[in-house]
Amino acid sequence: MRIGGFQKLSLVDYPGKISCIVFTIGCNLRCGYCYVPQLVLPERIRDLKEVPEGEIFSFLERNKGLNDAVVITGGEPTIHRELPSFMERIKRMGFLVALETNGTNPDMLEGLIEERLVDYVEMDVKTALEFEKYREITGDVLTEEMFENVKESIKVLLRSEVDYEFRTTLVKEYHSVEDILEICRALKGAKAYYLQNLRVMNELVGGKALTPFxxxxxxxxVAEGRKLTNVRFRE
Ligand code: SF4
Known part of the structure; x- marks a missing residue:
């Protein structure tokens, strides 16, 4: 699998656990607020020094018992066909595995859950579930089929037993209050839904300055949303 970054220690990326983070290369979306252009844009990926899988597995071998979990993020991890076997190898070593995804590959997501290769799923819900609104954030690369897949992934998680959270990054240029409440309605009954504010960074995939709430x-x-689902704000 193509890996563009490896963070050896995180106390916040897997709820309640000490984790390390694997960043996969490439994404099928182009969210304007994305702050990892080096993992998303092909012209930037060319400059990236890839991390060999062997380096990660040696680290995990040395840190059994010290680290609890591995968080796999990107880019979009599910565009890599090798992801299930990569996760299986980590699980066999005794680590918990979390997956961050944009939800465009519900078949792989469901397979990972069924095979118990994932312990925690963090799925982005970019905005209200209307194609044009979604595309405004994710870019022209979003097709109707991909959008339907996102909706399917939401259903997969809502009916699954796995621990998961949905989350939305709040951006004034993209979201109205009603958009967020619309997502809350769509996520009725969800185990957890987090709002997080835009991180103001110099370099975003869309190349435009954006505004947090x-x-x-x-x-x-949050006060309104909590009447609809289990929504919270993450600092
Ligand atoms: S924020 Fe969007 S473009 Fe960036 S990695 Fe996630 S899905 Fe891809």
Whole structure:
């Protein structure tokens, strides 16, 4: 599998666990607010130094008992056909595995859950589930089929036994309050739905400056949203 980064220690990326993070290369979307262009844009990927899988597995071997979990993120991990076997190898070593995904590959997601190769899933729900709104964030690369797949992945998680969370990055240029409440309605009954504010970074995939929500706005959304689903704000 093509890996573009490896972070050896995180105390926040797997709930309640000490984890390390694997960043896979490539993504099938182009979200304007994405802050990892080096893992997404082909012209930037060319400059990336890839991390050999062997380096990760040697680290895990040395850190059995110290590290609890491995978080796999990207880019979009599920575009890699080798992902299930990669995760299986990590699971066999005794680690918990979390997967961050944009939800465009529900078949792989369901297979990973059924085979118990994933312990925690974090899925982005970019905005209200309307094709044009979704495409405004994710770029022209989003097809109707991919959008239907995102909706299917939501259903897969809602009916699954696996631990999961949905999450949305709040951006003033993309979201109205009603958009977020619409997502809350679509995620009725979800185990967890987190709102996180835009990280203001110099370099975003869309190349445009974007604006986060204010604290007061977020508090209002959460107060309304909690009438609809299990929504919280993540600092
Ligand atoms: S934020 Fe969007 S473009 Fe960036 S990795 Fe996630 S799905 Fe891909």
């Amino acid at each position: 204010s604290r007061e706005e977020i508090e209002e959304i």
